[in-house]
Amino acid sequence: MPPLKHRHQRATWLAITIAVSSVVASSHPAHAAGRGPAAAEAQVVQIRNFAFVPAIVTVRPGTTVTWTNADEDPHSVVANAKAFRSSALDTGDSYSFTFTKVGDYGYFCSLHPHMTGRIIVKAR
Amino acid sequence: MDTKASDRIDRRGMLQCMGWAGTGALYVMGGGIASSISLDAALAAQRPDPAAGRVTPFSFLQISDSHVGFDKPANPNARGTFQEAVAKIKLLPQKPAFILHTGDITHLSKDAEFADADAIVSEAGIPAFHVPGEHDMLDEGGGKAFLSRYGKTTLGTGWYSFDHDGVHFIALVNVANLQPGGMGHLGEEQLIWLARDLAGRSASTPIVVFAHIPLWTVYADWGWGTDDSLQALSLMRRFGSVTVLNGHIHQIIQKVEGNISFHSARSTAYPQPAPGAARSPGPLKVAAETLHSVLGIRTATVVPGAEPIALIDAALG
Numbered sequence: 085m086p087p088l089k090h091r092h093q094r095a096t097w098l099a100i101t102i103a104v105s106s107v108v109a110s111s112h113p114a115h116a117a118g119r120g121p122a123a124a125e126a127q128v129v130q131i132r133n134f135a136f137v138p139a140i141v142t143v144r145p146g147t148t149v150t151w152t153n154a155d156e157d158p159h160s161v162v163a164n165a166k167a168f169r170s171s172a173l174d175t176g177d178s179y180s181f182t183f184t185k186v187g188d189y190g191y192f193c194s195l196h197p198h199m200t201g202r203i204i205v206k207a208r
Numbered sequence: 209m210d211t212k213a214s215d216r217i218d219r220r221g222m223l224q225c226m227g228w229a230g231t232g233a234l235y236v237m238g239g240g241i242a243s244s245i246s247l248d249a250a251l252a253a254q255r256p257d258p259a260a261g262r263v264t265p266f267s268f269l270q271i272s273d274s275h276v277g278f279d280k281p282a283n284p285n286a287r288g289t290f291q292e293a294v295a296k297i298k299l300l301p302q303k304p305a306f307i308l309h310t311g312d313i314t315h316l317s318k319d320a321e322f323a324d325a326d327a328i329v330s331e332a333g334i335p336a337f338h339v340p341g342e343h344d345m346l347d348e349g350g351g352k353a354f355l356s357r358y359g360k361t362t363l364g365t366g367w368y369s370f371d372h373d374g375v376h377f378i379a380l381v382n383v384a385n386l387q388p389g390g391m392g393h394l395g396e397e398q399l400i401w402l403a404r405d406l407a408g409r410s411a412s413t414p415i416v417v418f419a420h421i422p423l424w425t426v427y428a429d430w431g432w433g434t435d436d437s438l439q440a441l442s443l444m445r446r447f448g449s450v451t452v453l454n455g456h457i458h459q460i461i462q463k464v465e466g467n468i469s470f471h472s473a474r475s476t477a478y479p480q481p482a483p484g485a486a487r488s489p490g491p492l493k494v495a496a497e498t499l500h501s502v503l504g505i506r507t508a509t510v511v512p513g514a515e516p517i518a519l520i521d522a523a524l525g
């Protein structure tokens with residue numbers, strides 16, 4: 085078994101890789117020809133290995149964030165301040181929420197509350 | 209007591225039976241001091257002394273984390289292994305007084321899963337007491353499905369206490385209203401109730417506490433602990449003998465702290481990794497032929513006076 089530190093580094097690299105690819109994916113529709121400023125943006129957050137990946141995401145108002153559970157355990161997505169709340173997501177289940185208001189939304193998994201994440205909604 | 213000799217034979221028979229897996233770890237607690245002793249030493253210590261106190265010899269069982277409804281690769285048939293566990297209970301030569309189920313009865317809190325679990329447990333033919341795990345709180349009502357079935361005589365989110373043959377049993381709920389960034393949580397209302405429940409009780413009363421998530425911090429990175437457990441434990445320190453039983457982490461881990469001993473139990477459904485031994489605490493997939501050796505049930509034997517509560521963990525195969 086690799087030492088703990090090494091495994092943590094691998095986990096971090098994976099998180100960065102996914103974060104970068106999802107940022108690219110979400111910014112792409114805004115640049116697509118023919119789309120106006122009202123074009124919906126999308127952001128994906130994976131729930132994997134008892135963590136939200138990426139844990140912190142910055143999006144523009146109007147963005148729909150979709151969480152998908154890739155674990156064998158069920159998880160949930162619950163805003164600390166109650167702005168949104170999913171039901172329990174079993175393996176493969178998704179939950180989406182569209183952020184219309186600017187703000188800093190902390191959230192967690194109500195089954196495993198040590199799992200936390202943040203959606204920062206900022207106008208450009 | 210002139211039935212002593214036959215009592216002893218029965219008990220020996222039971223203890224041998226409970227050793228079916230050959231892996232039964234034995235933990236004993238008595239006189240407020242918990243320690244691990246050999247099976248032979250435990251048998252030698254079984255000398256009931258009616259003059260020692262109000263405690264009458266009896267045994268009870270702990271089962272945990274049956275996750276009825278779980279069908280993933282770590283155990284495609286969690287229902288089946290739960291049935292096997294209950295079948296083991298029926299084989300015991302000395303009938304236990306009751307079963308304590310320490311939560312995660314179901315996997316997804318569905319009514320059908322609760323009904324299924326109930327049907328399986330009732331096969332044992334003895335009363336069963338339940339506390340919810342976080343998997344039993346997943347219905348839209350956030351625990352209403354659990355409470356409608358098991359909460360008819362409980363308080364708050366499902367806590368209660370009862371006495372049996374001189375031992376005081378306390379069922380705590382530490383999976384409700386969990387806080388962002390936290391671990392298990394008891395909450396103010398339950399702690400106030402607990403203080404009242406314990407007030408005025410003799411310090412010589414043996415206490416057995418059962419809850420789903422460990423009441424000591426096993427591994428904070430995975431949330432394996434209870435934020436406000438110290439407040440609960442501080443209410444129990446004056447008692448000579450406190451045994452805390454939990455599930456949640458699907459493996460046997462013990463800790464002794466003064467007069468309080470903590471014991472987490474195996475699941476009847478699937479194992480989880482040792483603290484920090486994997487990237488996440490998710491279900492641990494083991495070879496199919498190994499699965500039964502990492503699942504199990506636990507028998508507790510209460511004997512009078514200063515003699516210990518003996519906990520025997522037995523694997524399913």
Ligand SMILES: [Cu+2]
Binds near residue numbers: 159160194197
């Ligand atoms: Cu979770």
